[in-house]
Amino acid sequence: MGKNLLADKIQEEVGCYTNYLASLEGKPTDIRVITNISTSNIICSILIGHRFEYTDTEFQDLMNKLGTLASDHQNVSLVHFFMWLRHLPGDFFNAKKISVNMNAIMDRLNKFLVEKKRHIEDTNEVSTLIDAYIVERNKKLKAGISTTLNDRNLLKIMIDLFMAGTETTSTTIYWCILYMLHYPVVQNKVHKEIKSQIGTDRAPTIQDKPKLTYLNAVITETQRLASIVPLSVSHLCSEEVALGEYVLPKGTYIMPNLDSVLHDKTIWGEDAMSFRPERFIDNNGKLQVPEQFIPFGIGRRVCLGEALAKMELFLFLASMFQRFQFLPPSPSSVPELSYVSGIVLSPKHYEVRVVERK
Structure with missing residues (x-):
């Protein structure tokens, strides 16, 4: 699927999302769940070819x-490394709860697969990822080539897309809005840039991205400071490797500490733990992103969904800041910049007033 088609799908969903925010009429609301549902709809469009209404109880x-599942992973990692802990009575580490929820998720996604799977002879019929997967599998089977492209592995890909393609993007949006409640001057500056570069008569498109330098800097600073996946994902040494004075044997688990780079004062300055988008803008007013900006990881195993995530973040946030002002429930009750850890570091649930601009 080309970038233009993806952008169109994202923009369609953004329109539904911003209309929902407008329906809140400025009442204090926690937008986390609806943001999660909206970003998931984009994955659904790619996977099965349609989106779900926000009122769909089964999808909710x-x-x-x-x-x-994301939040319950806070303690369960201990069980991965000390497997004898699974035999303790009760469910102190939430491992059993996670297993139950994962099985329920797999059952629901399998229903999607069964409902949408069809036999395809002509590759021109491909319109979803499931279609493309089955077409490729059929090609191999007809050629007598052994393949692991089976329903089980397709289901695993679907789960990966939902987990990695939903939670991270929606959490970054959730962080960005929280930062705007703490830095209203930044929010006003973003709106002013959008108004001067695009106006308010049409929704921002992906072609507008080079025009909105300050918004891009705000998004980049949100990703840097929030650092929602501080230990990235676990990797495995495929061979013995020397790292400085250390020798890492083949099979060693590697957990890269992205915080050690994204929050390093020697790189970002003494204000590394402050929200300052200007650090990504050079003296000529151009966006400047140093190589140390690595929220998606680095190297051959960099996040597969980086391009999609960047597109989503820009289109969602550009439309949100163009149309709305985000305010705390009251001037004296700005939500704290505190978080809970799980698969991702997410802000603690908070309420925000989404006020439509005139």
Whole structure:
């Protein structure tokens, strides 16, 4: 699927999302779940070819289970490394709860697969990822080539897309809005840039991205400071490797500490833990992103969804800041910049007033 087609799908969803925010009429609301559902709809469009209404209770239940799965991972990692802990009575590490939720998620995604799977003879019929997967599998089977492209592995890909393609993007948006409540001057500056470069008569498009330097800097600073996946994902040494004075044997688990780079004062200055988008703008007013900006990881195993995430973040946030002002529930009750850790570092649930601009 080309970038233009993806941008169109994202923009369609952004329109539904901003219309929903407008319907809140400025009442204090926690937008986390609806943001999660909206970003998931983009994955659904890619996977099965359609989106779900925000009122769909079955889809809401799936999103709640995915969210719970993400937050419940705070302690369960201990069980991965000390497997004898699984035999303790009770469910102190939430491992059993995670297993139940994962099975429920797999059952629901399998229903999507069964409902949408069809036999395809002509590759021109491909319109979703499931179609493309089955076409490729059929090609191999007809050629007598052994393949692991089976329903089980397709289901695993679907789960990976939902987990990695939903939670991270929606959490970054959630962080960005929280930062705007703490830095209203930044929010006003973003709106002013959008108004001068695009106006308010049409929604921002992906072609507008080079025009909105300050918004891009705000998004980049949000990713840097929030650092929602501080230990990236676990990797495995495929061979013995020397790292400085250390020798890492083949099979060693590697957990890269992205915070050690993204929050390093020698790189970002003494104000490394402050929200300052200007650090990504050079003296000529151009966006400047140093190589140490690595929220998606680095190297051959960099995040596969980086391009999609960047596109989503820009289109969602550009439309949100163009149309709305985000305010705390009251001037004296700005939500704290505190977080809970799970698969991602997410802000603690907070409420925000989404006020439509005139």
